[in-house]
Amino acid sequence: MQNILVTGAAGQIGSELTTALRKKYGSENVIATGHKTKPEKPLLESGPFHFIDCTEIDTVAEMVKKYKVSTIYHLAAILSAVAEATPQLAWNVNMIGLYNVLEVARKYKCSVFTPSSIGAFGPTTPLNRTPQETIQRPNTMYGVTKVAGELLCDYYFKRFRVDTRGVRYPGIISYKTLPGGGTTDYAVEIYYDAIKQKKYTCYLKKGTYLDMMYMPDALKAAIDLMEANPAKLKHRNAFNVTAMSVAPENIAAEIEKIIPKFTMDFKIDPLRQAIADSWPNNMDDSAAREEWGWQPEYDLESMTEDMIENLSKKLKIKIH
Numbered sequence: 001m002q003n004i005l006v007t008g009a010a011g012q013i014g015s016e017l018t019t020a021l022r023k024k025y026g027s028e029n030v031i032a033t034g035h036k037t038k039p040e041k042p043l044l045e046s047g048p049f050h051f052i053d054c055t056e057i058d059t060v061a062e063m064v065k066k067y068k069v070s071t072i073y074h075l076a077a078i079l080s081a082v083a084e085a086t087p088q089l090a091w092n093v094n095m096i097g098l099y100n101v102l103e104v105a106r107k108y109k110c111s112v113f114t115p116s117s118i119g120a121f122g123p124t125t126p127l128n129r130t131p132q133e134t135i136q137r138p139n140t141m142y143g144v145t146k147v148a149g150e151l152l153c154d155y156y157f158k159r160f161r162v163d164t165r166g167v168r169y170p171g172i173i174s175y176k177t178l179p180g181g182g183t184t185d186y187a188v189e190i191y192y193d194a195i196k197q198k199k200y201t202c203y204l205k206k207g208t209y210l211d212m213m214y215m216p217d218a219l220k221a222a223i224d225l226m227e228a229n230p231a232k233l234k235h236r237n238a239f240n241v242t243a244m245s246v247a248p249e250n251i252a253a254e255i256e257k258i259i260p261k262f263t264m265d266f267k268i269d270p271l272r273q274a275i276a277d278s279w280p281n282n283m284d285d286s287a288a289r290e291e292w293g294w295q296p297e298y299d300l301e302s303m304t305e306d307m308i309e310n311l312s313k314k315l316k317i318k319i320h
Contacts, residue, residue, distance in 0.1 A: 003029050003067045005110075007054055007101065008075030010034040012177045013115070013169075013218060015043055017073060020219045022047050031067050035076065040177075054097035060104045071226065073113045074101045080119050081272055082181035083142035094145035095152075102156045102164070111163035113226050114153055116238045118170050118211055119183075120146035123278040130280035132240050132287040140275055150238040157236060165225050166237045168283065170211030172218050173303060175311045183275045187212055187251060191307045194255045194262045195317050202248045203269035209281040211242040214298040214306070221294060228292035235287055243296035244303075245282035254304040259319055 004021055008014040009032035019042070021030045027047035032039065035053055043049065048067070052059035054076045063069065076097050083090035098114060105112045121130060122138040136147050153164040171184025179185040186202055193200040213221075221241050230236075252264045288294035298306070312319050 002070040003031065004071045004073065005031045005033065005063055005067065005069040006073045006075065007033050007052070007060075007097070008077060009043065009049070010037040010039040011075060012174060012179045013172060013215070014073075014075040015039060015177045016174065016215055017075070017219050017222060018043060019046070020223065021073070024223065031063060031069065033063060054100055055092055057100040057103060060100050061107070064104050064108050064110060069108070069110055071111045071113070072101055072105060073222065074098060075115065077145075078142070079180050079182040080117075080140060080142040080275055081183055081185075083145070084140055084271060084275070087141035090141045090145060094142070095148060098149050098152060102152065102162060105162050105164075106156065106160045111165070111226065112153070113222055114149060114164065114166040114237070115222070116146045116150050116166055116168045117142070118168060118279045118283065119143040119275075120150060120168060120238070121278070121280055125280060127281045130240065130283045132235060132284060139278055143278075153237040163230065164237055165228075165233070167221050167225060167239045167241045167288070169218060169221075170213050170242050170283070172213055172215055173307065174215035175307050175314060176215070183272045183279070184210055184212065186248060187246075190248070190251055190255065190264070191304075191311055192315070194259055195308065195312050195315055195319060198259060198261045199263045199265070200252070201265050201267050203267060203272055204248055204276055205266060205268050205273060206249050207247050208273070208276050209245050209247045210276060210279060211245050211283050213241070213243040213296065214303040217243050217296040217298055220297070221288075224294065225292055232291050234291055239288040239291070239294070240283040240285040241288050241294055242283045242285050243298060244300050246300055250300060251304070254300055255308070258305070258308050
């Protein structure tokens with residue numbers, strides 16, 4: 001049985017991915033690590049957890065050696081909106097952290113999953129049906145680190161034969177863990193506010209289409225890619241993956257079907273709007289579908305039904 005290391009395990013994706021991996025591969029075989037954020041009790045008690053700093057290579061190497069790790073899911077990162085406020089920190093965490101993980105993987109022969117993002121694209125990228133291979137000139141520090149990370153992973157595969165793999169995630173929506181400072185956070189916040197107060201003030205303007213994905217599909221993409229036959233992977237890193245392209249009013253309309261009194265108004269955040277405007281409306285994920293069988297299970301309607309059902313239970317609020 002392989003041993004798996006997850007960095008950023010207390011984050012939005014990391015907390016749920018760690019749980020999914022432990023369910024699939026065994027709790028003691030999945031080592032969760034974080035930096036400052038204390039994980040919730042179920043994650044902390046379900047298997048090994050350690051606080052490490054990915055910008056310190058020795059702390060990464062120590063975990064790999066101690067647990068004889070063969071696969072690393074490297075999720076530790078500073079997200080888009082926070083990265084713009086703290087660009088120096090974002091570079092240090094996102095780039096030095098990734099470099100350290102890849103170096104450790106090279107030395108100890110680990111495979112590595114690293115998520116990229118729609119943030120790797122920029123204002124000169126084709127907005128519709130964004131190709132797998134296209135212009136990538138992002139104008140945010142987050143985007144710069146994601147493009148550099150994609151190239152670095154490609155380099156480590158070609159130069160050192162490190163088994164690197166990754167996807168370009170769209171916005172991720174989940175009822176379990178709150179997002180951590182991304183541009184697409186509204187798509188989670190809207191459900192919370194719809195249940196709690198039946199109204200939401202959106203910081204992105206109407207008509208701002210962005211790719212989104214429900215968390216179960218995001219976890220499925222990561223695990224499926226790492227289990228895929230490497231001989232079939234032509235691209236290997238930074239596969240476009242998506243499930244739906246939606247604007248704020250699309251989500252609001254689906255919520256209204258379940259919560260008829262729900263209303264939404266707008267107060268635009270210029271920073272996050274500018275970031276969103278530089279990202280694709282929708283990505284072409286045909287390469288992922290062809291090379292490793294990517295297929296999402298949720299669309300906007302089924303995701304909204306599941307979000308509201310589970311969030312209302314979590315918040316202990318009856319919606320009718």
